Every structure is written in structure tokens, then in C-alpha cells.
Amino acid sequence: MLGLTSAHKTWMHRLPVGPKLALLALFSVVLFWLDNLWPMLVALVLVAALVASGGAGFARQALRLLQPVWFFVALLAVWHLWLNDPLNGLRIALRLVVAVTAANLVTLTSRLSDMIDLIERLLGRKVALTLGLALRFVPVLGERAAMLSLAWRARSQKRAAWRLVPGLTVGAFDEADHMAEALRARGGLV
Amino acid sequence: MTGTGAVSHGIDLTGAEVSLLGKRLLGPVTLNISERRVGIIGRNGSGKSTLLRLIAGLVAPSAGQVRVDGIDPSGDRKGLIARLGILFQNPDHQIIFPIVEEELAFGLRQMGLGKVEALAQAKARLVAEGRGHWAGRPVSSLSQGQRQYLCLLAVLMMEPATLLLDEPFSGLDIPTARGLAAHLARLSQRLLVVTHDPLVAQAYDRVIWLEGGLVKGDGTPDAVLPAYLTAMEAADAGPDFGA
Ligand SMILES: Nc1ncnc2c1ncn2[C@@H]1O[C@H](COP(=O)(O)OP(=O)(O)OP(=O)(O)O)[C@@H](O)[C@H]1O
Ligand SMILES: [Mg+2]
Numbered sequence: 001m002l003g004l005t006s007a008h009k010t011w012m013h014r015l016p017v018g019p020k021l022a023l024l025a026l027f028s029v030v031l032f033w034l035d036n037l038w039p040m041l042v043a044l045v046l047v048a049a050l051v052a053s054g055g056a057g058f059a060r061q062a063l064r065l066l067q068p069v070w071f072f073v074a075l076l077a078v079w080h081l082w083l084n085d086p087l088n089g090l091r092i093a094l095r096l097v098v099a100v101t102a103a104n105l106v107t108l109t110s111r112l113s114d115m116i117d118l119i120e121r122l123l124g125r126k127v128a129l130t131l132g133l134a135l136r137f138v139p140v141l142g143e144r145a146a147m148l149s150l151a152w153r154a155r156s157q158k159r160a161a162w163r164l165v166p167g168l169t170v171g172a173f174d175e176a177d178h179m180a181e182a183l184r185a186r187g188g189l190v
Numbered sequence: 191m192t193g194t195g196a197v198s199h200g201i202d203l204t205g206a207e208v209s210l211l212g213k214r215l216l217g218p219v220t221l222n223i224s225e226r227r228v229g230i231i232g233r234n235g236s237g238k239s240t241l242l243r244l245i246a247g248l249v250a251p252s253a254g255q256v257r258v259d260g261i262d263p264s265g266d267r268k269g270l271i272a273r274l275g276i277l278f279q280n281p282d283h284q285i286i287f288p289i290v291e292e293e294l295a296f297g298l299r300q301m302g303l304g305k306v307e308a309l310a311q312a313k314a315r316l317v318a319e320g321r322g323h324w325a326g327r328p329v330s331s332l333s334q335g336q337r338q339y340l341c342l343l344a345v346l347m348m349e350p351a352t353l354l355l356d357e358p359f360s361g362l363d364i365p366t367a368r369g370l371a372a373h374l375a376r377l378s379q380r381l382l383v384v385t386h387d388p389l390v391a392q393a394y395d396r397v398i399w400l401e402g403g404l405v406k407g408d409g410t411p412d413a414v415l416p417a418y419l420t421a422m423e424a425a426d427a428g429p430d431f432g433a
Contacts, residue, residue: 113292117305133286136286136287136288143330178282178283179286181248181283182278182283182284182285182286183286184247184248184267185246185248185271185275185276185278185284186271186286186296186297186300186344186348187267187268187271187297187300187301188267
């Protein structure tokens with residue numbers, strides 16, 4: 001399915017999804033409940049150690065996934081320096097980085113289909129199937145865009161870019177129609 | 191294996207029509223189909239796929255009535271999928287899942303099998319077909335003809351008493367097409383096959399010829415095919431893309 005799971009196999013991949021998600025939930029609650037800086041630093045060291053235990057390639061990947069977070073950390077820093085409350089800023093930033101890293105650790109080391117299985121057990125087959133189908137649309141649309149740009153290049157020398165958007169939109173609706181019909185042909189969400 | 195193993199009593203259409211946005215695509219059609227091998231022929235846009243979709247209950251009739259073994263295909267979905275399977279003309283419109291074994295297991299799960307059992311049967315079937323290595327492959331890595339084969343396998347595994355096949359041979363290479371034809375010939379199920387190949391239709395019990403959404407010819411191959419071929423070869427036929 002989607003390429004969220006890390007190709008660098010680690011010992012964490014072998015743990016079942018259920019306990020991993022339960023631990024993550026517990027960890028996040030404790031993290032947001034903590035007020036002192038010291039236990040937070042301990043939490044940081046803990047997730048850093050987990051990331052490092054996966055090897056260099058795995059650690060690089062985990063760091064890359066943190067990219068969107070740095071922006072918020074910078075924003076928080078500026079804001080709290082302006083408020084003259086750097087300690088509180090540091091606390092919030094630490095919380096953010098640690099929580100996101102921990103969540104990424106679970107995503108990186110679990111197969112999407114295992115997570116969907118878990119959802120199925122907790123919330124039922126309909127919810128799980130719907131979620132799976134929604135996620136499946138991401139690569140489908142990507143493929144569709146690639147096909148359209150090939151079709152464009154076959155008949156034009158210019159680059160396509162935004163002019164593919166109408167075709168892609170119509171295509172998405174078409175794709176949804178076909179998916180609905182394919183499901184109906186084999187019994188739908190019964 | 192799963193499946194009802196039930197025998198189909200027949201398909202009944204009574205004045206059935208399909209209209210879309212006020213435009214009639216098919217009908218009125220009245221047919222009683224109880225033969226085991228039925229070919230559907232006709233030009234592009236004549237309504238062959240629409241007829242199959244109507245019988246499979248993917249569209250409800252806008253007028254008239256459709257019955258498969260006495261049940262309403264667009265109303266009683268659960269009853270229908272246990273009795274009837276359809277192979278779409280375009281495999282990419284039929285495949286739901288990204289991994290081969292998931293696609294095969296889905297239909298079995300729809301019929302009430304557990305996940306583990308369904309996956310095991312899917313794998314076993316692939317092995318039996320000499321394609322065991324396909325199990326974990328992404329569907330997108332199969333060729334068009336291979337995807338068509340996968341769709342057919344997915345439908346066959348549900349073992350419906352009636353099979354609707356929309357141009358099942360169109361994308362297959364010669365050995366695969368031959369293998370499929372031989373496989374289909376052995377099936378005890380009722381088959382409704384859309385085809386452009388007169389040689390395929392010649393071997394069937396009955397041939398239904400559609401033209402402009404209506405039945406133009408209906409009977410044994412010997413009664414229908416000569417007139418059909420004459421019409422197709424008429425010099426002034428011109429292109430008819432079913433405008
Ligand atoms: N979604 C749709 N919207 C509008 N018109 C449609 C739609 N689907 C089919 N039609 C029209 O209905 C008619 C019958 O189409 P159908 O797909 O049944 O033909 P067919 O006999 O299967 O053709 P082919 O041999 O090309 O597969 C055609 O004139 C087609 O233009
Ligand atoms: Mg067709």
C-alpha cells in the first residue's frame with residue numbers, strides 16, 4: 001500500500017501494532033501531563049535512543065519526517081522569546097518534537113494493512129474498508145496523473161502542468177464511480 | 191471451496207429499459223434466457239455492456255423488469271452475488287485492491303469467509319493456476335492481460351451459477367485465451383459472453399444480436415450469425431461509433 005512503512009527493517013517492525021499503538025497513547029498522555037523539564041528530557045532521550053536503535057538509514061528517515069515540525073518549533077521560539085517566557089516555549093517545543101517522533105516511530109514500523117486490521121477489530125469491517133479504500137485513492141490518483149501527462153506528451157511538445165487539472169478532477173470522479181460499481185458487483189459493504 | 195454450487199434457472203427480462211438523462215441506451219428488451227452458453231454480439235455502442243450491467247443489477251431498469259433465478263438483481267444484492275458474477279470489459283474498473291491476493295480474497299470475504307481462510311484459498315488458487323508468485327505482487331505491476339486474468343479468477347472463485355463475461359478474450363495472448371476458453375468450456379455454470387469473435391459465438395447454444403439498444407437477432411448460431419456477418423461486411427456499413 002502506501003510507502004509510509006520504512007524499508008529499513010528494525011526490531012520494532014516485529015512488534016504487533018496493537019501494543020505499539022497502546023504504548024504510544026499512554027506515552028503521549030504522560031508527556032502532556034508532565035510539567036517539569038527534566039522528565040521531558042528523559043522522554044526525549046528515550047525516543048532518540050529508539051530512533052537510533054533502528055540504524056543510520058532508519059534514523060535519517062525519522063529525522064526527515066520531522067521537517068514540518070521544525071517550522072512550528074521556530075515559530076514557538078520566536079513567540080515565547082517575545083513573551084519573555086523561554087522556559088515555557090522550550091517545554092512546548094520539546095513536547096511537540098517528542099510526541100511527533102514517537103508517533104512517526106509507530107507509523108514507520110507498522111504495515112498499513114496491520115493498522116487497518118486493528119481498526120477492523122475495534123470499529124468493524126465497514127469503517128476499516130472505507131478507510132482502506134480512501135487511502136488507496138492516493139496512489140491511484142498519482143498513477144492517473146502520470147498517465148495523463150504521458151497522454152499529453154504523446155500529442156504535444158509543450159509541458160502539461162496545470163492543464164492536466166480538469167482531466168484529473170473528472171478522472172477522480174470517474175475513478176470513484178468505477179470503484180463504487182466494482183464494490184457493488186461483489187456485494188458492496190454488506 | 192465456497193459458492194452455492196446452485197443451478198441457475200434462468201434470466202428473465204420483460205420490457206426492460208435503461209435510460210440515462212432521458213436518453214434510452216437499451217430496450218425495451220424482452221428475453222428469457224435458460225441456455226447454458228449464450229453469446230451477445232453487436233457493434234460498438236449497441237448496448238452489450240449495458241445489457242450485462244442491467245442483468246447484474248449494477249443499473250436498475252428505468253422501465254420493465256429483470257429477474258435472475260426469480261430475484262431482483264438491483265434490489266436483492268446479497269442474493270444476487272451468491273448467484274451471479276460479472277467480468278467487466280475493463281479490468282481496471284473492476285480491481286479494488288492494490289495487492290493480488292487481497293483482490294482475490296475480497297470476494298470470498300464478501301461471501302462470509304474469514305480473513306485467514308480467504309487469503310489461504312486465494313493463495314491456493316493462484317498456485318493451482320501456476321501463478322503462485324503473483325500472490326504478494328502489486329496489481330499495478332501486472333500487464334493489462336494479466337489483470338484481466340486476475341479479474342476473471344476473482345469472479346470464478348466466488349463460484350456463481352451464472353457468469354456474465356464482457357469480452358473476456360480481448361486482451362489475452364493466444365495460449366492464455368486458449369487456456370481460458372478450455373477452462374470456460376469445462377464450467378458447469380451458465381455463461382453469457384459478449385464477444386466480437388464469430389468463431390467463439392458459433393460454439394454457443396444461443397446468440398443474441400443487439401443493434402441500437404434493441405434485439406436485432408436471436409436464436410441458434412446458425413440462424414443468427416450469417417445475417418450478422420453479412421451486415422457487418424456490408425460495404426456501406428460505415429463507421430458506427432454509437433453516437
Ligand atoms: N455512462 C454513460 N453515459 C452516457 N451514455 C452511455 C454511458 N454508458 C454507455 N452509454 C451509451 O450507451 C450505448 C451502449 O453502450 P454500451 O457500453 O452498452 O455498448 P457496447 O455494445 O458494450 O459497446 P462496445 O462494443 O464498444 O463495448 C452507447 O451508445 C453509449 O454511448
Ligand atoms: Mg461494451
